[in-house]
Amino acid sequence: MSTEPTPAITVVAAIIRGEDGRICLSKRPDHKHQGGRWEFPGGKVEPGERLDEALARELYEELGMASSLSSPFMTIAHQYPDLHVTLHFRDVTGWRGVPTGREGQQVAWFALSDLAELSFPAANQPVVTAIMLPPCLAIVPDTIELNTLLTGIERLDSMQTGVYLRAWSQHPARERILETCRRAGVRVWLRADSPLGMAGGMPEGVFGLHLPASVLMGCSRRPDFSGVVSAACHDQQALDKAVSLGLDSALISPVNPTTTHPDQPALGWERAGQWACGLPLACYMLGGVGPEDICLAREHGAVGVAGIRAFWS
Numbered sequence: 001m002s003t004e005p006t007p008a009i010t011v012v013a014a015i016i017r018g019e020d021g022r023i024c025l026s027k028r029p030d031h032k033h034q035g036g037r038w039e040f041p042g043g044k045v046e047p048g049e050r051l052d053e054a055l056a057r058e059l060y061e062e063l064g065m066a067s068s069l070s071s072p073f074m075t076i077a078h079q080y081p082d083l084h085v086t087l088h089f090r091d092v093t094g095w096r097g098v099p100t101g102r103e104g105q106q107v108a109w110f111a112l113s114d115l116a117e118l119s120f121p122a123a124n125q126p127v128v129t130a131i132m133l134p135p136c137l138a139i140v141p142d143t144i145e146l147n148t149l150l151t152g153i154e155r156l157d158s159m160q161t162g163v164y165l166r167a168w169s170q171h172p173a174r175e176r177i178l179e180t181c182r183r184a185g186v187r188v189w190l191r192a193d194s195p196l197g198m199a200g201g202m203p204e205g206v207f208g209l210h211l212p213a214s215v216l217m218g219c220s221r222r223p224d225f226s227g228v229v230s231a232a233c234h235d236q237q238a239l240d241k242a243v244s245l246g247l248d249s250a251l252i253s254p255v256n257p258t259t260t261h262p263d264q265p266a267l268g269w270e271r272a273g274q275w276a277c278g279l280p281l282a283c284y285m286l287g288g289v290g291p292e293d294i295c296l297a298r299e300h301g302a303v304g305v306a307g308i309r310a311f312w313s
């Protein structure tokens with residue numbers, strides 16, 4: 001048996017969003033590692049290169065794009081049978097030129113709704129799910145007044161913010177709340193009451209099922225739900241469990257001290273970031289954070305922020 005260690009490489013890859021929201025992908029040549037699959041354009045980071053420099057170089061070499069500005073989106077560590085990759089996916093925010101396959105590779109733009117049909121390298125599934133998620137998750141307080149909630153939902157930017165209706169199933173106006181979200185095009189998460197999901201099934205059009213920590217730890221498999229499944233994680237054991245169940249997303253908390261959970265010591269950004277970075281699921285930072293912290297959250301391995309007070313006052 002060979003005792004050679006598996007080679008390890010660091011890769012940067014670009015999430016290039018067109019003005020119409022479509023994503024630019026290229027097809028890996030058949031003879032390459034993970035050949036014939038669609039990829040986020042990019043490649044190996046050279047020694048001494050910063051991630052943004054490496055991505056700008058790769059995008060110029062592969063697609064002829066100049067002056068690319070980029071910021072962190074998600075990092076995934078993945079073990080292939082023959083290779084260990086650390087993939088740094090970055091949002092490309094500024095470029096010139098039309099992306100063109102300069103190495104003979106096919107390049108195309110895809111709507112988010114088409115991505116699920118494409119074949120990607122095995123490491124990519126978590127990032128494909130993550131780009132369909134809003135960067136903010138507004139958790140609805142249990143005691144909010146109905147009109148404040150309905151007006152608040154109507155005012156949200158539905159591309160930017162999804163809503164977690166934590167106490168929805170007990171709410172007397174639950175159908176009206178859900179209908180307001182549907183009309184506003186806001187993506188909705190509901191809470192799982194048990195490891196099986198929601199008693200009585202999920203209403204039509206619900207985007208996400210969220211598992212409180214106690215429910216998560218009682219799950220022996222991913223709940224049956226065709227949408228996104230997320231979980232509340234206050235420690236590494238919970239994150240390990242979320243990964244082992246193949247969940248899509250985790251809410252890591254509390255990052256900062258909060259008035260809602262004064263008894264829980266805050267993790268701080270550094271520790272929360274060490275937990276999130278490299279995981280094959282989309283993490284949201286929760287606890288004393290708001291939309292102004294999206295960049296900070298992404299620098300610490302999360303795709304966005306979740307909060308209660310920051311969204312409804």
Ligand SMILES: Nc1nc2c([nH]c(=O)n2[C@@H]2O[C@H](COP(=O)(O)OP(=O)(O)OP(=O)(O)O)[C@@H](O)[C@H]2O)c(=O)[nH]1
Binds near residue numbers: 012043058121124
């Ligand atoms: N660019 C890119 N590479 C990915 C993705 N997902 C993924 O697993 N990889 C893996 O990361 C590695 C990236 O290598 P690459 O072939 O793009 O590297 P490169 O552009 O520097 O090419 P070269 O080796 O021909 O110089 C490959 O092993 C590839 O399978 C992805 O979405 N984009």
Ligand SMILES: [Mg+2]
Binds near residue numbers: 041042043044062
């Ligand atoms: Mg490449």
